[in-house]
Amino acid sequence: MKIDVLLGLQWGDEGKGKIVDVLAPQYPVVARFQGGPNAGHSLQFGDQKFILHTIPSGIFHNGVVNVIGNGVVIDPLILAQEVKALEQMKVPVTERLYIAKKAHLILPTHRIIDAATEAAKGAEKIGSTLKGIGPAYMDKTGRNGLRVGDILLPSFLDKYQKLRKKHVEFLRQFDFSYSIEEHEEQWLKEIENLKQYNIVDGEFFINGYIESSKKVLAEGAQGALLDIDFGSYPFVTSSTTTCAGACTGLGVPPSKIGKVYGIFKAYCTRVGSGPFPTELHDETGEEIRQLGREFGATTGRPRRTGWLDLVALKYSIMINGVSELIMMKADVLDTFDQIKVAVAYKIGKTEHKQFPYEIQTEQIEPVFKEFKGWKRNLSSIVNEDELPFELMNYVRFIEKETGVPVTVISLGPDRAQTIMRQR
Numbered sequence: 001m002k003i004d005v006l007l008g009l010q011w012g013d014e015g016k017g018k019i020v021d022v023l024a025p026q027y028p029v030v031a032r033f034q035g036g037p038n039a040g041h042s043l044q045f046g047d048q049k050f051i052l053h054t055i056p057s058g059i060f061h062n063g064v065v066n067v068i069g070n071g072v073v074i075d076p077l078i079l080a081q082e083v084k085a086l087e088q089m090k091v092p093v094t095e096r097l098y099i100a101k102k103a104h105l106i107l108p109t110h111r112i113i114d115a116a117t118e119a120a121k122g123a124e125k126i127g128s129t130l131k132g133i134g135p136a137y138m139d140k141t142g143r144n145g146l147r148v149g150d151i152l153l154p155s156f157l158d159k160y161q162k163l164r165k166k167h168v169e170f171l172r173q174f175d176f177s178y179s180i181e182e183h184e185e186q187w188l189k190e191i192e193n194l195k196q197y198n199i200v201d202g203e204f205f206i207n208g209y210i211e212s213s214k215k216v217l218a219e220g221a222q223g224a225l226l227d228i229d230f231g232s233y234p235f236v237t238s239s240t241t242t243c244a245g246a247c248t249g250l251g252v253p254p255s256k257i258g259k260v261y262g263i264f265k266a267y268c269t270r271v272g273s274g275p276f277p278t279e280l281h282d283e284t285g286e287e288i289r290q291l292g293r294e295f296g297a298t299t300g301r302p303r304r305t306g307w308l309d310l311v312a313l314k315y316s317i318m319i320n321g322v323s324e325l326i327m328m329k330a331d332v333l334d335t336f337d338q339i340k341v342a343v344a345y346k347i348g349k350t351e352h353k354q355f356p357y358e359i360q361t362e363q364i365e366p367v368f369k370e371f372k373g374w375k376r377n378l379s380s381i382v383n384e385d386e387l388p389f390e391l392m393n394y395v396r397f398i399e400k401e402t403g404v405p406v407t408v409i410s411l412g413p414d415r416a417q418t419i420m421r422q423r
């Protein structure tokens with residue numbers, strides 16, 4: 001059996017949480033492979049709404065094993081808050097959740113370093129979620145990090161103090177006031193609590209399921225355009241958000257990757273700083289933000305909005321080897337007379353179809369193709385054959401341009417508002 005991967009093709013917040021929750025009944029195992037509490041994955045069923053940060057989006061399903069893989073960075077404080085909220089909804093989290101020993105920990109000082117380095121960047125700040133993601137991955141690659149497996153060792157507190165001391169030394173260079181003690185005591189308590197979970201050798205655990213022919217779904221966080229290598233560097237996150245990250249973040253060989261679901265919005269959003277060629281700074285942009293409720297699930301910040309960008313989308317599809325596309329939030333465009341899609345970038349006098357090395361938004365003029373809007377409320381449509389011609393025209397154009405079928409169309413935040421296309 002192979003492992004299927006679902007990942008975002010834009011700058012995050014494509015709707016990964018919703019679709020993982022929809023697909024989870026087909027997958028006995030759902031596993032997060034990178035990122036951490038910078039992610040905010042929203043799920044909705046009936047009047048129940050939930051935002052997950054570290055826990056995989058299969059957690060609401062009975063019989064689904066949810067794994068936090070080695071590629072994830074965990075803040076035990078945030079994890080504890082998530083668990084508490086889920087338990088209030090009577091979800092048996094400890095039964096369903098498994099945590100890889102090799103996942104790294106986010107320390108209170110990582111969050112402080114994140115805040116201090118962002119503040120020092122001034123106008124050039126990344127717009128980080130300030131959850132300590134960058135500093136935690138720096139310690140991982142710098143070979144200083146603490147891992148979940150370490151909490152079981154008698155030397156854990158010594159290791160913690162050693163790293164904390166390094167961080168305090170590092171923080172001396174910043175003119176930044178902070179208090180480690182504010183969260184430290186609780187953090188150490190939550191480290192103790194972490195021991196009650198199923199802590200496993202993640203790579204053996206996942207490969208065991210693959211060997212026994214159980215379907216595994218790998219759930220990405222962020223999006224391809226925030227990838228540490230291929231995203232709009234330096235305005236990126238610090239992990240491999242692309243398909244390769246599922247291999248390193250779970251311990252799965254490339255030959256075991258099956259389907260790659262690439263998820264995108266019918267338009268584009270971005271939260272935080274960095275280039276965004278099709279961004280709208282006008283009323284249309286504001287309309288998309290309001291209709292799409294485009295405010296961050298983790299930080300509440302307004303998301304920047306713009307038209308769909310096929311130059312960027314094709315790039316993400318190439319890097320990830322996407323085999324199926326999932327289009328989200330088509331309903332947000334219900335009232336628009338016209339819908340635009342960027343098919344090329346004009347830089348100077350030349351049109352480019354290849355995503356450039358450096359994206360300088362001021363120098364890029366997107367070349368748009370316009371589509372007639374469907375001007376119909378899509379939110380209650382349940383059958384594919386009821387979808388308006390204009391929407392299908394839009395979908396078919398995307399399929400033709402990318403060469404990848406759109407197999408799922410999402411028409412609202414609820415689980416039920418999902419059209420699985422017949423092929």
Ligand code: GDP
Pocket residue numbers: 008012013014015016017018039040041042043044292293297328329330331332410411412413414
């Ligand atoms: P994720 O990080 O990729 O899981 O996405 P987020 O949860 O951060 O953001 C997606 C937002 O869009 C959430 O508020 C979802 O409830 C909502 N959403 C998901 N799919 C749809 C859809 O098809 N239509 C509408 N209107 N909202 C959607």
Ligand code: IMO
Pocket residue numbers: 008011012013014035038039040041126127128129130131133134220221222223226235236237238271272273297
């Ligand atoms: P999900 O999984 C959208 C963005 C931040 C910032 C940059 C770096 O919900 O799609 P970081 O905290 O990682 O140092 O921030 O990346 N970012 C996200 N944007 N969705 C996310 O996750 C994001 N996670 C990080 O806004 O620009």
Ligand code: MG
Pocket residue numbers: 012013014039040041042297298
């Ligand atoms: Mg999100």
